[in-house]
Amino acid sequence: MVSQTRASMVSAAFVKLTDTLVGAYDVLDVLHTLVEECVELLDASAAGLLLADPSGELQVVASTSEESYLVEVL
Known part of the structure; x- marks a missing residue:
């Protein structure tokens, strides 16, 4: 298994995000992809x-996660 460098992981995240910005994209899908990539x-x-x-x-x-919604309540 080939380990990825941090730079290649960041590049892959940007590619994934830009791939979602085609045609009639859903902003919420893009934002969800963004938070998933940040976690990783x-x-x-x-x-x-x-x-x-x-x-x-x-x-x-x-x-x-559902816990993030608790921040909104607070």
């Missing part, structure tokens, strides 16, 4: 992406 690259147990809505409230838009 950063060796994290989970990741979540929160964005502020127009009123300034944070909303979870992508997550690799």
